[in-house]
Amino acid sequence: MSAKIENRIWDKDETLCRADLERLQVQRLRETVQRVAQVPFYKQKFAETGITPDSIKSAADVRKLPFTTKADLREHYPWGFLACDPKQVKRIHGSSGTTGKPTFVAYTKNDRDMWANLCARFLVSGGLREDHLCHMAFSYGLFTGGFGLHYGIEKVGAAICPAAGGNTPRHILLIQDLKPDVLIGTPSYALHIAEVARQQGVDPRSMSLRFGHFGGEPWTEEMRTKIEADFDMHAFNNYGLSEVIGPGVSGDCIFRTGMHIQEDHFLVECINPNTLEPVLDGQRGELVFTALTKEAFPLLRYRTRDIAVLDHGKCECGRTTCRMSRVIGRSDDMLIIRGVNVFPSQVEEALLRVDGVAPHYLIEVSRPGTMDEIVVKVEISPQAFSDKMRQMQELKRRIDHEIHSITGIRMGIELVEPQTIERSMGKAVRVVDHRKTQAGLSMPKP
Numbered sequence: 001m002s003a004k005i006e007n008r009i010w011d012k013d014e015t016l017c018r019a020d021l022e023r024l025q026v027q028r029l030r031e032t033v034q035r036v037a038q039v040p041f042y043k044q045k046f047a048e049t050g051i052t053p054d055s056i057k058s059a060a061d062v063r064k065l066p067f068t069t070k071a072d073l074r075e076h077y078p079w080g081f082l083a084c085d086p087k088q089v090k091r092i093h094g095s096s097g098t099t100g101k102p103t104f105v106a107y108t109k110n111d112r113d114m115w116a117n118l119c120a121r122f123l124v125s126g127g128l129r130e131d132h133l134c135h136m137a138f139s140y141g142l143f144t145g146g147f148g149l150h151y152g153i154e155k156v157g158a159a160i161c162p163a164a165g166g167n168t169p170r171h172i173l174l175i176q177d178l179k180p181d182v183l184i185g186t187p188s189y190a191l192h193i194a195e196v197a198r199q200q201g202v203d204p205r206s207m208s209l210r211f212g213h214f215g216g217e218p219w220t221e222e223m224r225t226k227i228e229a230d231f232d233m234h235a236f237n238n239y240g241l242s243e244v245i246g247p248g249v250s251g252d253c254i255f256r257t258g259m260h261i262q263e264d265h266f267l268v269e270c271i272n273p274n275t276l277e278p279v280l281d282g283q284r285g286e287l288v289f290t291a292l293t294k295e296a297f298p299l300l301r302y303r304t305r306d307i308a309v310l311d312h313g314k315c316e317c318g319r320t321t322c323r324m325s326r327v328i329g330r331s332d333d334m335l336i337i338r339g340v341n342v343f344p345s346q347v348e349e350a351l352l353r354v355d356g357v358a359p360h361y362l363i364e365v366s367r368p369g370t371m372d373e374i375v376v377k378v379e380i381s382p383q384a385f386s387d388k389m390r391q392m393q394e395l396k397r398r399i400d401h402e403i404h405s406i407t408g409i410r411m412g413i414e415l416v417e418p419q420t421i422e423r424s425m426g427k428a429v430r431v432v433d434h435r436k437t438q439a440g441l442s443m444p445k446p
């Protein structure tokens with residue numbers, strides 16, 4: 001790659017020695033326990049188990065605390081988990097849920113500042129400098145990607161073109177004319193930009209982009225190699241989720257041997273999702289995060305459902321934090337389609353709203369080129385089955401409308417004759433994800 005990259009650290013707290021880090025974690029964990037003791041969900045759990053801030057004597061004592069799940073957030077929709085005065089909430093974001101309602105998350109002013117600093121950390125660690133111009137291809141909205149990265153970039157002092165999602169030819173025009181140094185978005189969208197550029201006769205390597213920060217969806221080392229070759233850029237992975245903060249939970253350093261978890265702000269555990277017991281470094285498990293410094297929405301032991309591997313070994317970059325591998329899979333059935341989280345149950349809910357549809361469907365996900373495609377095969381009920389084209393088109397239109405209104409994305413709809421979707425003897429197979437075999441979602445070195 002033509003651009004030079006050097007190892008830089010934004011915040012000295014990224015290099016605390018492990019003993020100091022653990023002392024800080026314990027002190028912050030106690031403060032968090034104190035803070036959430038007023039949240040009804042935790043108040044009740046603490047009363048049942050007798051937990052108080054004094055119960056926390058070491059970071060490992062986090063295991064005395066209750067887990068929090070997405071279902072708990074839904075049950076206490078919208079603000080049951082708020083841990084501050086509502087007047088102190090200065091930003092709201094959200095992510096998709098199975099009921100059509102998103103789950104909301106909230107930030108105080110301090111949370112917002114802390115978040116910008118965490119994004120600045122991984123951006124700088126992946127080459128961002130003050131004199132760079134960044135091209136933002138994440139959307140700005142309830143999704144945390146756009147705003148989260150935006151303020152991180154500004155914190156570093158770099159410039160930003162908030163181009164936002166959609167309209168690929170326009171992205172290409174802006175990139176060619178404004179000559180940004182850095183591309184921010186999902187990895188699949190980066191590949192799509194390269195593909196469309198080539199179709200337009202533009203070699204993406206001739207573009208000015210030399211660094212890329214990608215996240216929001218799973219990707220592979222193979223995809224990284226392709227993006228880097230397509231653009232002649234350094235491509236860095238960053239990970240996060242709305243419930244924990246958004247982007248900024250972890251990110252690559254220049255050595256790219258796993259993403260450094262910002263452990264002074266989030267306590268990480270890796271557990272067996274069935275037994276809930278911790279797994280050792282190097283073993284696959286579900287990541288669980290406890291917020292240590294958040295004011296508005298600090299969750300205890302949030303079960304991400306993301307499967308990854310932890311590594312507490314030393315990293316050459318000088319950061320002392322633990323690293324996580326790429327996300328290898330999920331311990332639930334959530335799909336990520338072009339960066340948007342979709343649950344099969346959302347599709348089911350949409351289908352059940354439409355008369356003439358039988359409760360049999362199959363969701364097929366693939367990535368024929370660079371972008372995810374999703375097609376829902378829907379069985380029509382025998383009564384509605386008709387060869388009148390117009391009626392069938394109308395049925396398709398209604399299904400499309402319901403799915404879009406619940407998930408926010410457009411899926412291909414294929415109507416199939418009654419009794420053609422294979423029935424299962426046990427758990428119904430609702431999803432076939434061809435991406436796993438297509439891309440070879442293989443594990444990089446942890």
Ligand code: DLL
Pocket residue numbers: 095143144145214215216217218219237238239240241242243246247248304306326327336341
């Ligand atoms: O996707 C936050 C984010 C935005 C991270 C932009 C990085 C960049 P949610 O919409 O709540 O938040 O989705 C969170 O996305 O639990 C993972 O399953 C997946 N995910 C996020 N980043 C990565 C990544 C944002 N780098 C869910 N690799 C998470 C794999 C990722 N999966």
